[in-house]
Amino acid sequence: MLFIDEAKIYVRSGKGGDGCVSFRREKFVPKGGPDGGDGGNGGDVVLIGDDSVNTLLPIAAHPHIRAGSGVQGTGSKMHGAGGEDKVIAVPVGTIVVDDETGEPVADITAHGQRMIVAHGGRGGLGNDRFKSATNQAPRESTPGGEWEDRTLRLELRLLADVGLVGKPNAGKSTLVRAISRATPRVADYPFTTLEPCLGIVELDIQRRLVFADLPGLIEGAAEGAGLGHEFLRHIERTSVLLHLIEPQPMDGSDPATNYHAIRSELHRYSSTLAQKQAIIALSKIDMIPAEQRQKVIAEISSELGLSDADQVYAFSSASGEGISALLEACWATCKRPAPGWTANRS
Ligand SMILES: Nc1nc2c(ncn2[C@@H]2O[C@H](COP(=O)(O)OP(=O)(O)OP(=O)(O)O)[C@@H](O)[C@H]2O)c(=O)[nH]1
Ligand SMILES: [Mg+2]
Structure with a gap:
């Protein structure tokens, strides 16, 4: 008899950190150039096949899964830290379907197989990235990329x-x-x-x-x-x-x-x-x-x-x-x- 072990999960990746607008301020260095660092990338939500896991029950019990957000960049070309990935171990044989569209997302068939199911937002660019010969003092930066969220249905078929x-x-x-x-x-x-x-x-x-x-x-x-x-x-x-x-x-x-x-x-x-x-x-x-x-x-x-x-x-x-x-x-x-x-x- 086919047994379908199921879990519905809500995954959200991390937002990217914003890029920073900053200018070098140092004694004796007038008009220091741009030095705003990039934001860190947001964390991904990752599923990984694991032989030692054999049921979706624990995952179903904690269905809200969130990766960490990237940290905003700072001056002195300091890049923000990346958000932490959230890695969820699932039984080998798990089929992942997007709950809203019904589209297949992943088919975890091997131990160690990794699949990103929600991509973290990219870190934004700091103003240091925008300097050019014609623009020595850019005030531009880009915001961090948005997070991605989705509802997934996990299914494990057992005999x-x-x-x-x-x-x-x-x-x-x-x-x-x-x-x-x-x-x-x-x-x-x-x-x-x-x-x-x-x-x-x-x-x-x-x-x-x-x-x-x-x-x-x-x-x-x-x-x-x-x-x-x-x-x-x-x-x-x-x-x-x-x-x-x-x-x-x-x-x-x-x-x-x-x-x-x-x-x-x-x-x-x-x-x-x-x-x-x-x-x-x-x-x-x-x-x-x-x-x-x-x-x-x-x-x-x-x-x-x-x-x-x-x-x-x-x-x-x-x-x-x-x-x-x-x-x-x-x-x-x-x-x-x-x-x-x-x-x-x-
Ligand atoms: N004293 C005692 N009663 C039991 C035990 N196991 C089951 N019963 C009782 O026996 C009755 C039938 O149990 P079920 O588990 O429903 O039996 P079943 O084989 O699943 O029955 P169907 O689904 O109708 O085929 C119930 O009143 C139970 O409480 C036991 O180990 N000791
Ligand atoms: Mg019975």
């Missing part, structure tokens, strides 16, 4: 790494809420989630996974039951499926039957999806009394009819139990290249 599947109410959205900043709706009725939603999960600073929360699937989805299964196309390109199973379903159904129903819907949708690597996890284990947990997990695991190599994870979004082990498993599986999977990050 989800982990696609969540399971029956309605399995706890998919709750998990995404617990592990990311995404806030999909959660409620104790089926089909709370009507549209896929993505959340970025940071295992630590360097490791990030994009999770896709999907609507629940039910038997007969292929024929249009429930929300149908059209939305499954969103997870066809994820690296792994995370299949959630409620150990004690709220509707009184059987966990193993639910598991097989989902498997068969996946299969009916596409063989790509059916063959995709899947991690199986029992949700809401806080609802099972601690002393019964191991037994219940073992029972359900054996009913699923999995091969011995398949581990069944168990977790609770409510208590946080088992979540880090589950995320580590997702990470390990995503990073293990599967047939047909190409890495979408360096």
Whole structure:
């Protein structure tokens, strides 16, 4: 599933410093010549591709970006200082569009790629620049160039790494809420989630996974039951499926039957999806009394009819139990290249 991370930013470059009109005034030097210095150039706003940045969230949180203004020139041919550039690190893969015109401005495709998105005004010229054989005492100077401001839309397209599947109410959205900043709706009725939603999960600073929360699937989805299964196309390109199973379903159904129903819907949708690597996890284990947990997990695991190599994870979004082990498993599986999977990050 394609995830579009977006930020709208307001950039303003620095104004150029004005040129200065000044004449040399020194003892014993009558009628000193012009010595007004130039103004400094205004700073640019620059975007730079950075591999270590992987989301536009921090940029979206501080959308007003201003470079420094150039300082005005002074006498004694002193040039004003240049305004400071403002350099913003953006993830590689960021597309920049002018928000007013819709015109593409930049496509940051490499680490270290720089792009000036608002040019600083040029420094004005001091009167020293205007002296000539016929005009020894010019009173001219030029003002600093104006700043440039524009509104830009930044877009980062990502593919989800982990696609969540399971029956309605399995706890998919709750998990995404617990592990990311995404806030999909959660409620104790089926089909709370009507549209896929993505959340970025940071295992630590360097490791990030994009999770896709999907609507629940039910038997007969292929024929249009429930929300149908059209939305499954969103997870066809994820690296792994995370299949959630409620150990004690709220509707009184059987966990193993639910598991097989989902498997068969996946299969009916596409063989790509059916063959995709899947991690199986029992949700809401806080609802099972601690002393019964191991037994219940073992029972359900054996009913699923999995091969011995398949581990069944168990977790609770409510208590946080088992979540880090589950995320580590997702990470390990995503990073293990599967047939047909190409890495979408360096
Ligand atoms: N006790 C407990 N309740 C949970 C946990 N996770 C989810 N729930 C509850 O289970 C119900 C369904 O959760 P959702 O996250 O909306 O389930 P879903 O799989 O996204 O459901 P659909 O979007 O309808 O497919 C809600 O009432 C949640 O509060 C958990 O770890 N522990
Ligand atoms: Mg949901």
